[in-house]
Amino acid sequence: MPANGGGAAHAIWVVDLDVAPGELFALLGTNGAGKTSTLEVLEGLAAPSGGEVRVLGLDPLRERAALRPRIGIMLQEGGFPGELTLAETGRCWAGLTTGARAVDEALDLVGLLPRRTVRVKQLSGGERRRLDLAMALLGRPEVLFLDEPSTGLDPEARASVWRLIRELRAAGTTVVLTTHYLEEAEELADRLAIMHHGRVVTGGTVAEVLAAHPARIGFELPERTGPHAALALPVLPGAVPELDGRRVLLRTPDLQGTLTELLGWAARHRVELARLDARSASLEEAFLAVAASADPAAAPVAPSQIGRAA
Incomplete structure (x- = not known):
C-alpha cells in the first residue's frame, strides 16, 4: 500500500497488514514512520498510489458512504468549535452519524457526563482527548481507529480509557490504534506492528516481537x-x-x-x-533496536510473518 496522502514524497512505502475481527491491533513507529498516514488511508481520508485497501470488505475511499456509518475515527486533534458545550457538540455530531447512541451515553462512557454543559474551550487537553473518543463512539462502530488516544491524559484518565477500550474489544469492536506509549501497546494489543521509514519492519504478538530480542x-x-x-x-x-x-x-x-x-x-x-x-526483553528495547538499525531499503514484513488473519 504505497501512499503519500497527496504530498510529493511517499510517507508510506509498503504496508501489508491483516487485522482480524474483534482484534486490537497497535501500530507503532518512530516519528515520521507513516503511522498516521497509514490510518488516513484506512479511514478513506487519503488515497493509496497502489495496492489494495479493504476495511470490512469495502474500499474506504470509493465506498466511503457505505463504510463511514460502520467505523469510528479519533484523529490526533478533534478541532471541535470552542464555543459549543460538550452536549451541543455531541448533538451536532450525532446529527451526522447514522444510528447514533444518546449523546449523554457517549459522554458517560468517557467520564465527561458531569461536564456536559461546559464549553469545549474550557476543557483541559486530556478532557478534549476524551471528547474526541466520545464522538468516535457515537455511531457504535464495528471498527474503531484511534490515533494517539492517550496523549495528554493523566494516569487515572489513561487507565479509564484503557478499561473502556478493553470493554469495546470484548464486545466485538475491532480497534486499530497508533501510540507512542509502548506500555499502552503491551497492555492492550493482541498484535502489533512497528514501522520505520514507511515500512513494517517487525510485527506479531508482543511475545513474538520480544522473542527476537535477548x-x-x-x-x-x-x-x-x-x-x-x-x-x-x-x-x-x-x-x-x-x-x-x-x-x-x-x-x-x-x-x-x-x-x-x-x-x-x-x-x-x-x-x-x-x-x-x-x-x-522489553517492547522499548525492541522499538529502539528497530529505530537504530532498520534499513529503509530492507524488505517489508509480510502479513504471514505478523500473523495473517483467517
Missing part, C-alpha cells in the same frame, strides 16, 4: 573474588557475557535456562550474586 541477567560478583572472577563463570549455552570489573551482564535467548544454570553454579561455589536482576 533477555538480560545482571549481577555483581563479591569483591573478595577479585577482578578476574568472572573468568571462572560457567559456560552458559547461548549466553553472551559483558564484563565491567565485577559487574557481569549476560544476554540470553533462554532466560529461565540460563538463570537456572547460573544460580546452581553460585550455590555450588557459595558465591553471592549481588544486585541480581533478571528480565525479559
Whole structure:
C-alpha cells in the first residue's frame, strides 16, 4: 500500500497488514514512520498510489458512504468549535452519524457526563482527548481507529480509557490504534506492528516481537573474588557475557535456562550474586533496536510473518 496522502514524497512505502475481527491491533513507529498516514488511508481520508485497501470488505475511499456509518475515527486533534458545550457538540455530531447512541451515553462512557454543559474551550487537553473518543463512539462502530488516544491524559484518565477500550474489544469492536506509549501497546494489543521509514519492519504478538530480542541477567560478583572472577563463570549455552570489573551482564535467548544454570553454579561455589536482576526483553528495547538499525531499503514484513488473519 504505497501512499503519500497527496504530498510529493511517499510517507508510506509498503504496508501489508491483516487485522482480524474483534482484534486490537497497535501500530507503532518512530516519528515520521507513516503511522498516521497509514490510518488516513484506512479511514478513506487519503488515497493509496497502489495496492489494495479493504476495511470490512469495502474500499474506504470509493465506498466511503457505505463504510463511514460502520467505523469510528479519533484523529490526533478533534478541532471541535470552542464555543459549543460538550452536549451541543455531541448533538451536532450525532446529527451526522447514522444510528447514533444518546449523546449523554457517549459522554458517560468517557467520564465527561458531569461536564456536559461546559464549553469545549474550557476543557483541559486530556478532557478534549476524551471528547474526541466520545464522538468516535457515537455511531457504535464495528471498527474503531484511534490515533494517539492517550496523549495528554493523566494516569487515572489513561487507565479509564484503557478499561473502556478493553470493554469495546470484548464486545466485538475491532480497534486499530497508533501510540507512542509502548506500555499502552503491551497492555492492550493482541498484535502489533512497528514501522520505520514507511515500512513494517517487525510485527506479531508482543511475545513474538520480544522473542527476537535477548533477555538480560545482571549481577555483581563479591569483591573478595577479585577482578578476574568472572573468568571462572560457567559456560552458559547461548549466553553472551559483558564484563565491567565485577559487574557481569549476560544476554540470553533462554532466560529461565540460563538463570537456572547460573544460580546452581553460585550455590555450588557459595558465591553471592549481588544486585541480581533478571528480565525479559522489553517492547522499548525492541522499538529502539528497530529505530537504530532498520534499513529503509530492507524488505517489508509480510502479513504471514505478523500473523495473517483467517
